[in-house]
Amino acid sequence: MYTCKDSINLLLDFLDGELTPEDTQHLREHLQGCSPCVDFLRTYRATPGLCKRALAHKMPQEMSTKLTEFLRSKIKSAS
């Protein structure tokens, strides 16, 4: 019988669909009897999306203008 630690160590491969059928079966058996690990799985799965939203950035307008000017000058001097 897998422990919480065993199960949590398999979550990345499980979510990637890359677990062996045996490990998938063991993990499912553990999850059926362990609601904290079910919550853990759900929150582990939600983490990347939340981080992606938290870490989004836009280029400031002034920097965008400088980028355009930089590219125009470089491309013009090369042609």
Add this chain to the structure above:
Amino acid sequence: MSEQVAPAPEDRQEEDRLLLSRAQAGDMAAFEALVEAHRDKVFGLALRMTRSEADAAEIAQDSFLSAYQHLKDFRGDAAFGSWVHRIAANHALMRLRHRRVVQAAENEIKGPEFTDWGSLTEYPERDWSRDAEEKALDAELGQAIQQSADRLPEGYREVFLLKDVEGLSYEQISELTGDSVPAIKSRLHRARLALREAIDQFYNQGNPQE
């Protein structure tokens, strides 16, 4: 921090294909339109990786210039956005390799703790995954995530950013970093555990990690 309203990916890719073929024929306005469409993603990647606006601005310049110089070689078998994204990731990684930074030690990565017989020592008080999907992002939560990501050792932060934020495949990350796919997966898992822990603390204890 901001959320973008972007066209559907398939519309963006179709528009990029048209712009690309005009840019390859020498139409500078078409190239500038491609830059405008992808500059936020490129800048965001560079800023997340380097944590420096000045470095991110230079990486964006170098990446788009490099893309322009290789436009004619680009065969269009990948999306322009993915291509320029990988160029930027490469530039950002090269810049990081030249930096000497004080690294957090691997054993400082926070994650769940277990008893001697492998059970979680603390059970999650509640499942916040649905809140995370439905609610607008809380500014303090955003800050907690940022701080937690900043505390990760560089190799872990890079892998997490490239995979979970930038959406590169394990193979692409392996190509960029020179690390094996199993090593990348192992670091990604530990990075996710640390970030999940920070978010869990925010939701269940009402404050970010110290």
